[in-house]
Amino acid sequence: MNKIKSRIGGIILLILSIMLTAGTKLIFPACAAHDDGSFMNCHWAEQAVFGAGLALTAISLIVLVSGKGKAASGASLALIPIAAITAVMPDILIPLCKMPMMRCHTAMRPAVIVISCLIAAAALVNAVMILRKKEENK
Numbered sequence: 001m002n003k004i005k006s007r008i009g010g011i012i013l014l015i016l017s018i019m020l021t022a023g024t025k026l027i028f029p030a031c032a033a034h035d036d037g038s039f040m041n042c043h044w045a046e047q048a049v050f051g052a053g054l055a056l057t058a059i060s061l062i063v064l065v066s067g068k069g070k071a072a073s074g075a076s077l078a079l080i081p082i083a084a085i086t087a088v089m090p091d092i093l094i095p096l097c098k099m100p101m102m103r104c105h106t107a108m109r110p111a112v113i114v115i116s117c118l119i120a121a122a123a124l125v126n127a128v129m130i131l132r133k134k135e136e137n138k
């Protein structure tokens with residue numbers, strides 16, 4: 001039980017990262033392709049968020065496997081800027097469709113912002129908890 005308790009932060013980070021990665025393709029994808037097969041900008045925003053989600057998932061796995069050491073706290077801290085950049089990818093770094101009622105504005109962007117902010121917050125809390133436990137054990 002204590003082993004699971006010490007890895008709960010990594011489990012939460014992994015779940016959130018998988019939600020972001022899978023969600024961009026399955027639950028809140030960007031707009032579909034045009035009839036001629038071409039894509040709007042929002043497709044590329046979805047692709048960028050998916051790639052960032054894969055990176056977040058990989059680092060979350062490192063946090064989970066590392067447990068409560070310096071590597072886990074460092075990996076947790078590394079998640080914060082990646083999650084922040086991911087949150088601003090749709091519409092700030094990569095423009096979305098011009099019509100505000102499109103799926104990329106109403107579903108993808110809000111979901112990406114919320115999940116990315118949750119990842120950043122959970123990563124910060126996890127890093128602080130790990131570092132605090134290290135201080136107490138000295």
